[in-house]
Each structure stands twice: as C-alpha cells, then as structure tokens.
Amino acid sequence: MSLAAQQALLDAILGRGVAPPLRGLVGIEGGAARGLQAYRANAKALAARALASVFPRLLAELGEVNFAAMAWVFWRAFPPKSGDLADWGDELAGFLAAQPEMDASVVAQTQLEWALHEAERAADATFNAESLALLDGGDPQCLRLMLRPGTALVGSLLVWRRGWRAMSAELDARTARFMGAQLSGASLAASLEEGFDFSNWLQDALRQGWLVGVEEI
Amino acid sequence: MTGLGWRQPHYEQLLRDRPAVDFIEVHSENFFAAGGAALATLMQGRSVYPVSLHGVGLSLGSSAGLDPQHLERLARLVEQVDPLRVSDHASFARVGNGLHASDLLPIAFDEESLALMLRHVDQVQERLKRPLLVENLSAYLGWEGDTMAEPEFFNTLCQQSGCGLLLDVNNLVVNARNAGFGIAAAAVSACAWVDQLDDGIVGEIHLAGHAELPGIVIDDHGSRVSDAVWQVYRHARKRFADAPALIEWDTDVPALEVLLEEVGRAR
Numbered sequence: 001m002s003l004a005a006q007q008a009l010l011d012a013i014l015g016r017g018v019a020p021p022l023r024g025l026v027g028i029e030g031g032a033a034r035g036l037q038a039y040r041a042n043a044k045a046l047a048a049r050a051l052a053s054v055f056p057r058l059l060a061e062l063g064e065v066n067f068a069a070m071a072w073v074f075w076r077a078f079p080p081k082s083g084d085l086a087d088w089g090d091e092l093a094g095f096l097a098a099q100p101e102m103d104a105s106v107v108a109q110t111q112l113e114w115a116l117h118e119a120e121r122a123a124d125a126t127f128n129a130e131s132l133a134l135l136d137g138g139d140p141q142c143l144r145l146m147l148r149p150g151t152a153l154v155g156s157l158l159v160w161r162r163g164w165r166a167m168s169a170e171l172d173a174r175t176a177r178f179m180g181a182q183l184s185g186a187s188l189a190a191s192l193e194e195g196f197d198f199s200n201w202l203q204d205a206l207r208q209g210w211l212v213g214v215e216e217i
Numbered sequence: 218m219t220g221l222g223w224r225q226p227h228y229e230q231l232l233r234d235r236p237a238v239d240f241i242e243v244h245s246e247n248f249f250a251a252g253g254a255a256l257a258t259l260m261q262g263r264s265v266y267p268v269s270l271h272g273v274g275l276s277l278g279s280s281a282g283l284d285p286q287h288l289e290r291l292a293r294l295v296e297q298v299d300p301l302r303v304s305d306h307a308s309f310a311r312v313g314n315g316l317h318a319s320d321l322l323p324i325a326f327d328e329e330s331l332a333l334m335l336r337h338v339d340q341v342q343e344r345l346k347r348p349l350l351v352e353n354l355s356a357y358l359g360w361e362g363d364t365m366a367e368p369e370f371f372n373t374l375c376q377q378s379g380c381g382l383l384l385d386v387n388n389l390v391v392n393a394r395n396a397g398f399g400i401a402a403a404a405v406s407a408c409a410w411v412d413q414l415d416d417g418i419v420g421e422i423h424l425a426g427h428a429e430l431p432g433i434v435i436d437d438h439g440s441r442v443s444d445a446v447w448q449v450y451r452h453a454r455k456r457f458a459d460a461p462a463l464i465e466w467d468t469d470v471p472a473l474e475v476l477l478e479e480v481g482r483a484r
Contacts, residue, residue: 001278001280001324001327001360003280003281003313006281010312010322013322020360022359022360023358023361025359026396027433028433029431029432034357034432034433036358038435039320039322039357042320043318046319050319079317080316080317081317082274082287082317083272083276084290086249086250120250121250121252122251122252123251124251124253161253164254
C-alpha cells in the first residue's frame with residue numbers, strides 16, 4: 001500500500017481530495033462512504049475531547065456546540081503531528097487570532113491555557129539548594145538561574161508548576177523583563193536592570209518554587 | 218492472568234482500594250510527557266500492580282516510516298515502567314507530511330504491507346530490546362486488492378518477526394458484523410478466524426464492548442462485553458489458555474465495580 005494511498009485516505013477522512021481505492025464492507029449500509037464517515041466522526045469527537053481537556057475556559061467561553069465545531073475546523077487546518085494528542089493545540093491561539101473579529105482576550109486566554117498545559121507536562125525537577133551558594137560571590141556574568149521546567153511568560157503573566165498543578169500570576173513589568181531574560185538563557189548580569197530588587201525576587205522565587213537552582217555558564 | 222485497562226476515572230480508586238486484578242494496562246501515549254502527575258500516578262500504579270503498555274500511536278503500518286521521536290518516548294517509558302508487555306496495532310496513522318491521524322486506520326493485507334510491518338516491528342523490538350505484541354484491528358473500510366487472509370498475515374508476521382499477536386476478540390466480532398454476518402454467525406466466523414492462527418502466537422487477549430448502531434457496528438469500548446464476544450473468548454481460551462486477558466472500557470467509563478465484574482467473568 002503506497003504512501004500516496006495512505007495520505008489519500010487521511011485526506012478523505014478530513015473531507016478533501018479523492019478517496020483511494022477503498023472497499024466498502026457489505027454489512028455497513030452506505031458502503032465505503034459510511035465507513036469514511038465513521039472515521040470522520042471519531043476524529044471530530046477526538047478533536048473536541050482533546051482540546052476540551054487543555055482549554056476548559058475556552059470551552060466555557062464558546063459553549064459545547066461552538067467549541068466542537070471550532071475543534072474540527074482547527075483539526076482540519078492544523079492536524080495533529082504526533083501520536084500523543086497532548087502535543088496538539090499549540091497552534092490554536094494563532095489560529096483563533098487569524099479569525100475575523102476574534103476577541104483578543106480569547107486569544108490571550110488560549111495562550112495561557114496552553115502554557116498551563118505545557119507546565120503540567122514538563123519534566124519534574126528537584127531543587128538544588130547547594131547551587132544557591134554560587135550567588136554568594138559568584139560572577140553574575142557567569143551565572144544563570146535554573147527555572148522550573150515548564151515555566152513560561154504569557155504577556156506579563158508568569159506560568160509555572162507548583163506540585164502537580166500549573167499556576168499563573170501577574171508580574172510587574174520589571175520582573176517580567178527579568179524573567180523573560182532568564183527564560184531566554186541570558187546571564188544573571190545581563191538580566192538585572194538598574195533598581196531591580198533581586199533579593200526580593202529570590203525570596204518570591206523560592207517561596208513559589210520558580211527556581212530549581214543556579215548554574216555557571 | 219486477567220487484567221484491567223486502567224483509565225483516568227479510576228486512577229485514584231484503584232490505588233486506594235487495590236482490587237484483585239493480576240495486572241493493569243494503560244495507553245502508552247498518555248504517559249509520554251516528560252514529567253507531571255500522570256507519570257507519577259502510573260509509577261504509583263506500577264508499585265502495586267504489574268503494568269502492560271498498550272500503544273495506539275506507533276503507526277506500525279505506515280508507509281511513511283515510524284516516527285523516531287515516538288519510538289524514543291516509548292523506549293523511555295518502557296525503561297521507566299519495565300512493563301509486562303508492550304503492544305500496539307496493525308494499523309497506520311502517520312503519513313508523509315508529518316501528519317498523524319490519531320486513529321487506527323486499516324492496512325492492506327498483502328505482501329507489501331507484511332514486509333513493511335516486518336521492518337517496523339523489527340525496528341521497535343530492536344530499540345525496546347523486547348518482543349512486541351501486535352493487535353488485530355477493527356475496521357470500517359478495506360483496501361481493494363488484499364491478497365492475504367488476515368490470520369495468515371498475522372501468522373507470518375509473528376513467525377518472521379518474533380512478535381506475538383494481541384488477539385482482540387471484540388474486534389473480530391465487530392469486523393464479522395460489519396462484513397454482514399448476523400450476531401450468531403459473527404461469533405462463528407470469529408471463532409473460525411481464531412482457528413486459523415498458529416499455535417502459541419497469542420500473547421494477550423482483549424475484551425471490550427461495541428455499539429450496534431443502525432447500519433454499522435462501532436468498536437467504541439463503551440459497554441459490557443457482548444455475549445457473542447464472550448463466546449469467541451471462551452473458544453480462544455481453549456487454544457490459548459495461558460494468554461493473559463484484559464477488559465478494556467474507554468468511553469462512558471462506568472464504576473470500577475462494573476469493570477471488576479467483567480474481569481471476574483473473564484477469569
């Protein structure tokens with residue numbers, strides 16, 4: 001069976017292209033078309049279920065019927081690319097942003113929900129308390145903070161995981177710039193702005209679990 | 218051995234009540250994340266029960282080849298869990314432009330598909346350093362030009378690759394029903410399918426429910442095992458008495474007690 005035939009079957013399920021040479025099953029009323037429809041119905045249900053588990057607030061915003069319709073349009077436009085459906089959905093915010101008259105707050109909410117999802121799936125990390133000694137007298141140009149895996153900035157919102165649950169909190173502009181610099185891999189020296197209260201930030205970071213250690217670069 | 222497909226609604230209760238099941242089986246892909254609660258829960262389950270990893274996304278029959286990342290994630294999970302068994306399906310989902318159907322799409326039963334499956338099963342077994350079980354599919358379509366009977370396809374696949382067959386008796390009944398057999402005749406047809414298998418190739422048996430809809434039977438794993446499927450199971454048990462059996466229930470998942478009743482019936 002050729003790759004082209006397999007591609008054609010997938011396209012036919014998505015409702016486009018010409019179906020490959022398929023054999024309808026005699027016990028299925030409607031033959032091959034009904035068989036295709038069964039696969040399409042499964043994909044539609046799967047699309048709605050997969051996105052609903054990641055974007056519950058978007059689901060509440062749109063309502064079940066509109067959400068399911070949106071999920072299928074999104075599936076057809078940006079089909080999954082891996083066998084783990086939890087990987088699917090990172091393009092949803094951009095997809096929504098491209099829709100006419102889409103409320104920017106819905107797009108922002110979608111970005112936030114994806115970041116929360118990613119944080120909850122990120123690698124587990126243990127806090128390396130000993131590495132904090134590097135902050136005492138180390139050269140800030142040669143140091144970088146190790147933030148908890150999955151930590152991300154969505155606008156001025158910080159997303160991170162505490163225990164098993166992802167959380168978000170609004171940051172002031174200066175702190176957001178500092179976190180952004182650290183998330184991009186900058187050195188501590190390059191991230192510190194004039195007047196930024198690093199000691200205060202460090203206390204927050206330790207209390208909230210943002211920081212898992214310090215490393216030399 | 219008789220096991221239970223362990224799904225999210227029962228994560229907590231199973232760990233708390235620890236009912237008498239011989240093993241639990243999970244969908245591998247649900248635990249592919251690098252970390253987080255799901256993986257931690259699975260490892261808790263692993264400390265109580267032997268675990269079997271059942272995949273739905275490897276796409277063994279894909280002409281585009283296996284997704285190396287998927288295989289690596291599976292290998293990492295296998296290393297973490299040290300499962301009793303690892304399985305996936307004789308199906309495809311992955312196509313050339315990197316897209317994945319997230320479904321178990323039917324392969325052709327011919328020499329070309331067999332050669333492809335042999336290559337991919339070998340690749341997986343080499344990476345995992347353990348034999349794989351490959352499950353027979355329920356399908357709502359066939360390909361024109363099949364040249365092999367499905368049991369012959371699996372006999373050859375198992376002989377030549379060293380993999381085993383994960384025999385899904387519900388899928389056999391669903392396929393027979395969609396091939397036009399009445400319920401009683403579907404059970405007879407499915408038993409005849411089992412009779413064509415070589416001795417010793419079945420490494421596990423799956424049991425599940427299906428939905429009889431107007432004009433089509435859907436393999437939805439959303440109800441109790443039907444009488445016809447139990448009949449085929451008892452028949453298969455005569456030949457493959459040592460194969461572990463598993464109850465799967467994936468949609469409209471009921472109370473754990475209902476699943477345990479089905480497990481008890483499979484014993």
